[in-house]
Amino acid sequence: MGVILAVALLISDQQGNGLKNVRATLSILVYPLQLLVSLPVDMGESMSDTFVSYQSLKDENRTLKEKQLINDSRLLKLAALEKENIRLRALLENSFKLGEQVLIAELLAVTLAPYQHIVVVNKGSRFGVHEKQPVTDAYGIVGQVMRTLPVSSEIMLITDPNHAIPVQVNRNGLRTIALGSGKINQLQLPFLPNNADIKPGDLLISSGLGGSFPPGYPVAEIDEVKVQPNKPFASITATPKAQLDKSREFLIVWSDSRSVLLTEPEIEAEEVDASEETLNGTE
Amino acid sequence: MAPNNSSSIFLYLLTVILAMSLRILPLGETAGYLNPDWVLLILIYWSLNVPENFGVFNAWIVGVLVDVLTGRVLGEHALVYTLMIYFILKFHKRIRHYPFPQLSVVVFAALLLSSVLIFWVESIKNEAHISALFWGRIVTGTLAWPIMYAAISYLRSLRRFF
Numbered sequence A: 001m002g003v004i005l006a007v008a009l010l011i012s013d014q015q016g017n018g019l020k021n022v023r024a025t026l027s028i029l030v031y032p033l034q035l036l037v038s039l040p041v042d043m044g045e046s047m048s049d050t051f052v053s054y055q056s057l058k059d060e061n062r063t064l065k066e067k068q069l070i071n072d073s074r075l076l077k078l079a080a081l082e083k084e085n086i087r088l089r090a091l092l093e094n095s096f097k098l099g100e101q102v103l104i105a106e107l108l109a110v111t112l113a114p115y116q117h118i119v120v121v122n123k124g125s126r127f128g129v130h131e132k133q134p135v136t137d138a139y140g141i142v143g144q145v146m147r148t149l150p151v152s153s154e155i156m157l158i159t160d161p162n163h164a165i166p167v168q169v170n171r172n173g174l175r176t177i178a179l180g181s182g183k184i185n186q187l188q189l190p191f192l193p194n195n196a197d198i199k200p201g202d203l204l205i206s207s208g209l210g211g212s213f214p215p216g217y218p219v220a221e222i223d224e225v226k227v228q229p230n231k232p233f234a235s236i237t238a239t240p241k242a243q244l245d246k247s248r249e250f251l252i253v254w255s256d257s258r259s260v261l262l263t264e265p266e267i268e269a270e271e272v273d274a275s276e277e278t279l280n281g282t283e
Numbered sequence B: 001m002a003p004n005n006s007s008s009i010f011l012y013l014l015t016v017i018l019a020m021s022l023r024i025l026p027l028g029e030t031a032g033y034l035n036p037d038w039v040l041l042i043l044i045y046w047s048l049n050v051p052e053n054f055g056v057f058n059a060w061i062v063g064v065l066v067d068v069l070t071g072r073v074l075g076e077h078a079l080v081y082t083l084m085i086y087f088i089l090k091f092h093k094r095i096r097h098y099p100f101p102q103l104s105v106v107v108f109a110a111l112l113l114s115s116v117l118i119f120w121v122e123s124i125k126n127e128a129h130i131s132a133l134f135w136g137r138i139v140t141g142t143l144a145w146p147i148m149y150a151a152i153s154y155l156r157s158l159r160r161f162f
Helices: A002-015 A020-050 A054-091 A265-274 B006-023 B029-034 B038-049 B056-070 B076-090 B092-096 B100-125 B132-161
Strands: A100-108 A118-121 A134-136 A141-148 A153-157 A164-169 A175-180 A203-206 A218-226 A235-240 A249-254
Touching: A002 B056, A002 B076, A020 A100, A020 B006, A020 B056, A164 A218, B006 B038, B006 B056, B006 B132, B029 B132, B038 B056, B038 B076, B038 B092, B038 B100, B038 B132, B056 B076, B076 B092, B076 B100, B100 B132
Parallel strands: none
Antiparallel strands: A100 A118, A100 A249, A118 A153, A134 A141, A134 A249, A141 A153, A164 A175, A164 A203, A203 A218, A218 A235
């Protein structure tokens, strides 16, 4: 009886998403458990925040201020470049996409299954998070939202064996797909021929093809290019730019799909300035 | 439902919650593979010791909760736990009187069978990239069994003094 019920559940959950509400309700029941398990790590974090010396705080403050200054000056230039880009695209009669909105989500320190690279964060559908949203950290793309629950969501990292992300070599625009390898610090690019123009140190950025990831975010850096003369494709590995195993805070990104009206570039450029939590595609 | 009086029920819920917490403990990759299926061990313990108050339905509910907790397809653990507990309950009269090493063999078999079933369901769901280390948790589970058994038995003996 129980077995039949379980198999029925299995099949219906596999096929449709009619059980979404059941899962959402039950998830509220088990969420305290995830918080509980995550608690020691969180407490450790806050302890190390509390018991930190005055000197190191001062040092950190100084470096952060310097960083802020550099970033600000870069942003100044970026605004001008962005306007120029919009103008040039208007000449080419091409569309231009505005920046993205982000939401900061904190990681819960739990493992769901050791053979999957799926993490849980503390923002869910109550914050408007939806499935297939891209997730980044300060260094690059982290992954995408796989499942949203009311108060938490599950994020599949780009290194998960079942994940693939369309990328582009920043140097020459060569497009390919990066697959997760199952190792937290490695991606694989199995679809490039032996004579492809790619070398160690090349930056891979998201190409925006497929529509789930916004274009222009850094994804990974090429590690090793191994030519395989007896096979049609080279064996290429890359290291993710995002600190997948170290970051505690992730940014969930809303891509703004509205295109800019090219006839009035000034107004749209002002909108870019106006939106506060705008994250820029470059850098 | 579970054991007969309120303090036993309390102990039962406590052990299940503890087992679920142990299940999602962040241990890193290799240790994560070797993290045994605590929830199944706990369910086996209770179904052997208070079979008269413990049903298959109980295992099913716990299974669904574990599915939600670990983000699996709903019904995966429910199916496995229901099957295992069904067989344990069916043969509990015989299994209870086994000497401890033989009992461990039964637990080993249950863990093995449950891992095979979970591996099978996961393989249907998507391309399984499960490393060979996955089977290590059967061994660690069998090793954890006597410790867990002793710990809960001790807690239950303390209960008289509460």
